[in-house]
Amino acid sequence: MSEENELSQIFEILGGDFGHAGSVSTKVKEILKEVGIDPSIIRRAAIVAYEAEMNVVMYARKALFALTLTPGQIHFKIEDEGPGIPDIELAMQEGFSTATEEMREMGFGAGMGLPNIRKNADRFLISSLVGRGTMLSVYFFLNQESRG
Amino acid sequence: MKLRDIQKLLEAELICGEESLDEEIDYAGASDLMSDVLAFGKPGLLLITGLSNVQSVRTADIIEAKAIVYVRGKKPDKDSIELAKKKGIPLLSTRLMMYKTCGLLYSQGLSGIGESQKKER
Numbered sequence: 001m002s003e004e005n006e007l008s009q010i011f012e013i014l015g016g017d018f019g020h021a022g023s024v025s026t027k028v029k030e031i032l033k034e035v036g037i038d039p040s041i042i043r044r045a046a047i048v049a050y051e052a053e054m055n056v057v058m059y060a061r062k063a064l065f066a067l068t069l070t071p072g073q074i075h076f077k078i079e080d081e082g083p084g085i086p087d088i089e090l091a092m093q094e095g096f097s098t099a100t101e102e103m104r105e106m107g108f109g110a111g112m113g114l115p116n117i118r119k120n121a122d123r124f125l126i127s128s129l130v131g132r133g134t135m136l137s138v139y140f141f142l143n144q145e146s147r148g
Numbered sequence: 149m150k151l152r153d154i155q156k157l158l159e160a161e162l163i164c165g166e167e168s169l170d171e172e173i174d175y176a177g178a179s180d181l182m183s184d185v186l187a188f189g190k191p192g193l194l195l196i197t198g199l200s201n202v203q204s205v206r207t208a209d210i211i212e213a214k215a216i217v218y219v220r221g222k223k224p225d226k227d228s229i230e231l232a233k234k235k236g237i238p239l240l241s242t243r244l245m246m247y248k249t250c251g252l253l254y255s256q257g258l259s260g261i262g263e264s265q266k267k268e269r
Binding site: 019021022025026029039043046047050051054105106107108109110111112113116119 | 180181182183184186187191197199201202203204206207209210211212227
């Protein structure tokens with residue numbers, strides 16, 4: 001894979017910025033549309049981007065969202081500075097949430113974020129250091145049949 | 149069912165998207181939880197929700213919903229309307245409660261998610 005075929009872009013997400021929450025995902029979705037990615041993959045990628053972005057807005061101080069597009073795959077790396085996740089296995093369970101009332105009023109914080117991300121990703125990696133932050137790495141493969 | 153018929157049935161106010169009133173809606177889903185909508189949503193969905201902030205429009209855009217109906221008299225704020233116009237998502241607001249909104253639409257033949265394919269067209 002040559003580097004000329006690679007598209008990469010980095011976005012910054014600010015924690016607590018509920019007014020703009022979702023704007024990075026909207027941009028990512030527009031980019032994927034422009035380059036002509038299969039719509040069903042765009043949908044899955046957009047859902048992942050949005051849930052990940054909301055997690056940063058709700059829980060972290062800030063994060064960098066790196067989008068890398070190569071002929072074979074889409075890769076998201078979302079690295080935040082925040083409280084980290086003490087028990088990832090627990091956080092991956094549907095319905096488990098540490099959300100505040102404010103987050104729930106936004107329609108989020110139902111404990112579906114990480115499970116939704118895993119469900120929509122082709123490959124999903126998460127690592128976290130308590131007191132430092134959380135890193136998500138998510139892949140979508142472009143050469144296989146879409147899962148719909 | 150056309151969006152125009154849905155507006156009439158729910159006695160809903162059209163907030164934006166008049167040009168889309170003749171669009172055909174095949175199925176609907178209702179929730180105030182956007183994560184649930186992201187989990188179950190399908191392109192073309194009519195999203196019924198009581199959550200009227202900008203996240204409702206963002207969620208609708210992400211899942212490619214066709215329109216949003218706000219229930220319980222909720223009205224979206226200015227930012228939401230701006231975004232909806234930009235994304236071409238019509239917004240409606242009805243005074244009905246969510247239960248009645250869903251019941252009326254369902255009784256008129258509007259399917260839920262996953263049911264519309266089973267029906268004969």
